[in-house]
Amino acid sequence: MAETKILKPIREAGFAGYGAYIPQYRLPAKEVARVWTDGKGSLPINEKAVAGLDEDVITMSIEAARNALARAALDPTEIRAVWVGSESHPYAVKPTSTVVAEAIGATPHTQAADWEFACKAGTEAIQAAIGFVGSGMANYALAIGMDTAQGRPGDALEYTAGAGGAAFIIGPAEDAVCVIEGSYSYATDTPDFWRRANETYPEHGERFTGEPAYFSHIQTAAEFLMEATETTASDYRFAVFHQPNTKFPVRIAKSLGFEQEQIEAGLLVPDIGNTYAGSAMVGLTSILDVAEPGDRILMVSYGSGAGSDAFSLRATDLLPERREAAPGTLSYVKRRTEIDYATYARFRGKLVLK
Amino acid sequence: MNRLASMETSQHWRLRQQRYALVGEVCPHCTTKIFPPRDICPDCGEDARDLYQFSGRGEVYSHTTVYQAPSGHSSNAPYPVAIVRLEEGPLVTAQLTDIGDQPVEIGTQVEMVTRKLGADGERGMLVYGYKFRPILAER
Amino acid sequence: MMPVGEHWDLSLRHLALDAISAARADSGGLRPQALYVANVLAPALSGQSHLGALLADFTGLRGVEASTIEASGASGGVAVRQAYLALTSGALDVAIVLGVEKITDKASGQVQAALATSTDSEYEAVHGVTPSTQAALLMQRYLYEHGAPKDSMAGFSMTAHQNAVTNPNAMFRKAIRHEQYARAPIISEPLNTFDVAPLGDGAAALVLARAAALPNRHDYPQVVIAGSAVSTSALAVHDRPNPLHLTAASQSAEAAMLQASLSLEDIGLFELHDSFSIFAALSLEAAGFAAPGHGWKLAQNGDISLAGKIPISTFGGSKARGDPGAATGIYQLAEATLQLQGRANENQVPNAAIAMTQCLGGSGATASTHILRRPN
Numbered sequence: 121m122a123e124t125k126i127l128k129p130i131r132e133a134g135f136a137g138y139g140a141y142i143p144q145y146r147l148p149a150k151e152v153a154r155v156w157t158d159g160k161g162s163l164p165i166n167e168k169a170v171a172g173l174d175e176d177v178i179t180m181s182i183e184a185a186r187n188a189l190a191r192a193a194l195d196p197t198e199i200r201a202v203w204v205g206s207e208s209h210p211y212a213v214k215p216t217s218t219v220v221a222e223a224i225g226a227t228p229h230t231q232a233a234d235w236e237f238a239c240k241a242g243t244e245a246i247q248a249a250i251g252f253v254g255s256g257m258a259n260y261a262l263a264i265g266m267d268t269a270q271g272r273p274g275d276a277l278e279y280t281a282g283a284g285g286a287a288f289i290i291g292p293a294e295d296a297v298c299v300i301e302g303s304y305s306y307a308t309d310t311p312d313f314w315r316r317a318n319e320t321y322p323e324h325g326e327r328f329t330g331e332p333a334y335f336s337h338i339q340t341a342a343e344f345l346m347e348a349t350e351t352t353a354s355d356y357r358f359a360v361f362h363q364p365n366t367k368f369p370v371r372i373a374k375s376l377g378f379e380q381e382q383i384e385a386g387l388l389v390p391d392i393g394n395t396y397a398g399s400a401m402v403g404l405t406s407i408l409d410v411a412e413p414g415d416r417i418l419m420v421s422y423g424s425g426a427g428s429d430a431f432s433l434r435a436t437d438l439l440p441e442r443r444e445a446a447p448g449t450l451s452y453v454k455r456r457t458e459i460d461y462a463t464y465a466r467f468r469g470k471l472v473l474k
Numbered sequence: 475m476n477r478l479a480s481m482e483t484s485q486h487w488r489l490r491q492q493r494y495a496l497v498g499e500v501c502p503h504c505t506t507k508i509f510p511p512r513d514i515c516p517d518c519g520e521d522a523r524d525l526y527q528f529s530g531r532g533e534v535y536s537h538t539t540v541y542q543a544p545s546g547h548s549s550n551a552p553y554p555v556a557i558v559r560l561e562e563g564p565l566v567t568a569q570l571t572d573i574g575d576q577p578v579e580i581g582t583q584v585e586m587v588t589r590k591l592g593a594d595g596e597r598g599m600l601v602y603g604y605k606f607r608p609i610l611a612e613r
Numbered sequence: 614m615m616p617v618g619e620h621w622d623l624s625l626r627h628l629a630l631d632a633i634s635a636a637r638a639d640s641g642g643l644r645p646q647a648l649y650v651a652n653v654l655a656p657a658l659s660g661q662s663h664l665g666a667l668l669a670d671f672t673g674l675r676g677v678e679a680s681t682i683e684a685s686g687a688s689g690g691v692a693v694r695q696a697y698l699a700l701t702s703g704a705l706d707v708a709i710v711l712g713v714e715k716i717t718d719k720a721s722g723q724v725q726a727a728l729a730t731s732t733d734s735e736y737e738a739v740h741g742v743t744p745s746t747q748a749a750l751l752m753q754r755y756l757y758e759h760g761a762p763k764d765s766m767a768g769f770s771m772t773a774h775q776n777a778v779t780n781p782n783a784m785f786r787k788a789i790r791h792e793q794y795a796r797a798p799i800i801s802e803p804l805n806t807f808d809v810a811p812l813g814d815g816a817a818a819l820v821l822a823r824a825a826a827l828p829n830r831h832d833y834p835q836v837v838i839a840g841s842a843v844s845t846s847a848l849a850v851h852d853r854p855n856p857l858h859l860t861a862a863s864q865s866a867e868a869a870m871l872q873a874s875l876s877l878e879d880i881g882l883f884e885l886h887d888s889f890s891i892f893a894a895l896s897l898e899a900a901g902f903a904a905p906g907h908g909w910k911l912a913q914n915g916d917i918s919l920a921g922k923i924p925i926s927t928f929g930g931s932k933a934r935g936d937p938g939a940a941t942g943i944y945q946l947a948e949a950t951l952q953l954q955g956r957a958n959e960n961q962v963p964n965a966a967i968a969m970t971q972c973l974g975g976s977g978a979t980a981s982t983h984i985l986r987r988p989n
Contacts (some may be wrong), residue, residue: 144531144572174571174589177603182494182588210600219602223494223588224558447610455610457574489735510736516852536757536856538749538801540741544725547741555746557851558756565736565851568752580757591739603739 127247127303128349129254135288135295135433136194137442140405141180141393142452144286145170147464149279155461156274164365168393170459171267171268175283175465176210181266182223184287187446188262189224191297192289193225196225199289200258201249202232204286205241205397207315208268209234220264231261238313239362240423241265242285243399247303247429249290267396271322273470280365280389284452285398285443286405296441298408298417300431302349306341307427314425324424333426334364338372341428342420348431353377357415360386360403362422364394385410391453397423404433406449411435411471477564483594486601495605498564500526507562515530530586532560532606537570537578546592558584558606572607585609614783614947617935618817625659626671627716628816633672633711636818641828643820646705648679650697651688651712653939657727658719668711678705685731685974686744686888688712689942690843691983696821697841706826707892712940713816714916724812731975732838745809747850747976748889755857755891756803759906763803765891767794768912769925770807770932773887776919777929779959784813784935808890810930815937817944833954839967840869840984848978859892861980862899862971869969870980877901880984881965882952883923884945886973887930896971897923899980924962927952942972942981953987 147170149163152372171180181204189196202221209216217232235241235248242265243342249261266285271277293299312333315322325333338361346352353359361369366389373383386403387397395402400421407417464470491497506515507601508522512568515522518606535557537607543551554570570578571589591603615623615632625632629650637643648669655661665679682692689712696708716724725745729738732747735887755761770789774936777783789807797805827835844864847853853860870876885896894908902923903911916922928934930949931941949968951957971982 124563144574172571174569174591174605176590178600179587179589219494222490223602245587394480451610455572485735510849510852512852516854536750537752538746538753538804540743540746540801542721542725542743542745542800543737543741544729544743545720545722545727548722550741553741555742555750557750557856566858567740567742567849567851568741581756592741599762601739 125304125344127250127305128241129250129413131256132293133250133253133290134189134293134299134436136291136295137188137190137192137289137297137445138405138408139191139404140284140286140452141184141187141266142169142182142402143171143175144174144455144457145444145459145467146456147459147461151461152279159235163322164279164367165393166278166390169284169395169453170281170464170467176268177204177206177208177266178210178216178219180283180285181216181220181236181264181287184264184266184285185220185224185262188287188289190446191231192291192444193445194260194289197229199226199260200230201252201261202226202230203235203245203249203262204264205235205237205245206265206267207236207238207241207396217252225245226262228292235425238423238425239396239399240421240427240429242401243421243429246290247286247305250300250303253290253292256275260289263288263290265397265401267398269394269396270321277324280394282393282395284392284395284402286401296436297442298433298435299327300433302345303429303431304341304348305427305429306337306344307319308337310426312424316326329424332420333424334362334368335372337426338362338420338422339375341430342376342418345430345432351416351432355416356418358385358405358407358411359383359418360400361420363387363389363399363403366390388453402449408435408439409448409450411439413437413439485601486599496528496530496586496604498526498528500524507564508565509560509566528560528562532558532584534578534580534584535559535565535580536580550592555577556606569605570607573606576608583609614782614817614944615815618784619717620814621717622841623814625655625661625713625837626668628715628814629668629711629713630672632713632746632816632818633709636820640820641831643707643822645707645709646677647696647708648674648677649692649708649710650679651692651710651939651943652681652714653685653688653731654714654727656715657730658724659715683939686886686937686938686941686974686981687974687979687981689945690970690972690983691979693821693942693946693983694841694843694981695803695820697838700821700823707820707822709818709820710943712819712937712943714938714940715814716812716938717814736849744976745801745804745889748891749804749936750850751895751976752803752808752891755894758857758894759840761906761909764791764795766808766894767791768909769887769890769893769981770794772912772917772959773926773930773932776927776960777933780928780934783929783933784811785933792878793978797833804889810888810932810936813935813937815935815940815944817947819943819946830872833956835989836950836953837986837988839875839986840982842868842870842872843979843981845979846977848975849908850976857895858905859895859899859973859977859980862896862973865943865980865982866900866969866971869984873984873986875967875984879967880923880969881966882925882927882949882962883969884949884970885925886941886971887926887932888936888941890932892973892977893925895977896973900971905967919960919962920971927957927960927962942970945970945972946983946985951984
């Protein structure tokens with residue numbers, strides 16, 4: 121049954137290069153608590169990454185894409201699609217992707233589009249890129265998941281809504297640092313989180329975001345993929361899941377039979393927060409920074425509304441050398457300038473100026 | 475009136491390659507690298523229109539901080555500005571970014587990043603272009 | 614010359630009228646055939662262009678040839694150069710050159726943005742650069758390259774303020790001490806408030822005439838333009854091979870001296886463009902009064918004071934008299950004229966016979982140098 125629902129291209133595809141970007145500012149969760157709860161209550165993460173005044177999904181995507189290009193050692197004019205998944209595109213209408221494509225030198229012989237599916241917009245773009253490359257329509261396609269996530273002041277999301285993401289260049293398997301063995305996508309209409317048009321901040325269903333939404337979708341998607349690929353948790357050296365907070369990915373990993381050490385390398389949420397469309401993808405870059413040839417990796421994203429994309433990946437012999445060509449994800453995580461709530465409010469446009 | 479000094483949409487569009495990616499020119503006669511592009515080689519005076527992709531690396535030639543920003547830049551103030559000596563030779567004026575707690579000095583090694591230079595008000599276009607930051611510690 | 618400052622009750626045209634009326638009265642009532650207006654900021658700050666017709670009409674000169682000359686801070690000198698060319702060509706007998714700026718009708722952010730248009734708008738202003746930023750970048754590099762102390766520019770500011778005490782047209786008539794300079798708030802590192810000339814409303818006018826057109830009797834010796842020159846360099850500071858060498862200033866000074874058959878030793882005073890203190894040092898070096906890196910030292914030992922070797926900013930300069938933007942060059946020439954006519958009162962440079970004036974536009978992208986001589 122499962123094998124008929126798995127997504128496998130005619131031509132095997134993989135990641136020719138990958139790159140991360142995380143801005144340098146950090147807002148500790150205890151600083152949010154100081155302002156809103158008198159410092160009481162438990163904290164969902166340590167701190168989150170915050171974009172600077174001159175950063176947005178466009179600028180962050182450009183840097184991640186440049187890192188991916190450096191690793192792929194690819195002439196940017198070889199790229200036939202530049203796809204950016206995000207829920208914080210700087211323009212409501214006007215593509216993020218055309219600016220990114222122009223900046224990295226991929227224009228004009230390229231497809232360009234923006235993707236939106238809450239926190240899985242980036243992995244959706246990866247799946248589409250697999251189709252693009254796997255069908256033979258193109259040799260290389262760039263898929264990016266990047267966000268400068270929004271959270272209403274004082275809301276639970278404000279502790280975690282972070283900034284960052286990753287770019288992947290999908291290409292033929294023989295030129296890949298990591299091949300994609302198969303993927304699977306699972307979607308239902310589950311309204312756990314949304315942002316209406318023209319609204320600044322999202323709304324969420326509080327505890328409804330848990331069982332029927334995050335856990336059910338990731339669990340189902342992961343199980344389907346593992347069944348179809350005839351794998352179990354122990355076949356994977358690493359796993360990475362969407363990371364809205366520290367608790368959720370740890371719990372879903374356990375429920376799927378993964379040990380803590382399998383998810384440790386990709387678990388960045390305690391130190392950078394929930395980077396929404398970038399979350400699982402930037403976690404994957406951190407894994408690729410340490411994985412060895414032959415290692416298998418499971419990635420499952422989750423996007424509210426709701427759906428999950430699951431990927432079974434295998435690192436190749438090209439990985440160790442290629443990854444040296446760009447800064448490692450941890451060098452971005454460690455690059456850290458702490459800010460207070462007032463500075464955060466200024467950076468994120470939360471100061472009322474009129 | 476929160477506008478950039480030069481806010482014409484077509485003016486920014488025309489400059490997109492040089493602004494986003496430091497695409498300048500190289501003189502086919504004397505190989506001088508030219509940024510900003512000016513079509514005539516400043517060294518030998520010959521026609522120079524061949525595009526050249528600069529590496530983006532350089533060092534700080536001089537620097538300061540702007541506290542009294544012109545209208546259009548006030549929401550970003552205070553901001554550091556530098557003249558950077560690109561490794562290919564030319565000087566270029568740009569803002570520095572992501573300084574953090576690191577001291578900036580003449581000679582500090584920097585690399586180009588593409589950042590938001592400003593916005594044409596609440597409703598107008600966003601303007602992106604080159605800035606420089608201290609070279610990111612690798613790995 | 615109108616006092617430079619905040620003229621809340623005077624508009625652009627009234628400033629112009631007062632300056633032109635005073636200059637014409639001083640000339641013995643000469644009627645000009647042309648009006649050259651030096652102005653930069655009226656289009657941005659007063660919403661007004663086409664100043665030639667406007668001001669010719671308003672100042673009682675309806676009908677004369679009139680136009681605006683714009684070369685940023687060098688506009689005044691360039692306008693005088695245009696009038697000088699017209700007179701020496703024989704096309705005109707009498708011309709008025711007016712420098713006028715109305716600054717205070719707009720808020721500081723708008724003024725900074727208007728000033729920034731004198732930088733390269735696509736490669737400097739778009740990055741938030743203003744003339745202050747350019748000056749700060751040059752001063753930072755100067756201090757580094759020449760190992761000059763942080764307070765090396767203090768002497769320029771102190772000299773200017775000292776000279777302005779006795780200038781009734783000055784914006785700041787108060788001497789400052791070194792401690793005040795050292796404690797001054799930072800504008801844009803390493804520039805502090807005493808390195809920056811304060812912008813103010815201002816207007817000044819000169820009546821220029823061919824010798825043959827002068828009245829037979831006049832109250833003061835008539836000063837002769839012995840040299841007149843304008844040179845340019847790259848607009849953007851980064852486009853200059855050595856940003857610390859103001860080549861336009863060097864070239865125009867050299868050309869003016871060559872025309873006047875004079876050398877540096879003949880110059881009795883030098884009204885230079887001290888809109889920022891660093892430009893005083895760079896201008897002294899560019900003209901040859903000091904070797905590169907040594908200009909600031911002239912401000913340490915009294916060389917630039919009224920009784921010194923090469924007096925500068927004799928009425929306070931832009932720093933203390935006030936910075937009237939495009940009118941700077943006209944103020945400089947008017948002040949140098951007073952010196953050569955022996956009308957400078959307490960600001961008199963002893964035995965002044967030859968004066969050099971130089972105004973800079975856009976951090977030295979344009980430089981205009983004039984040499985004035987007292988007739989024998």
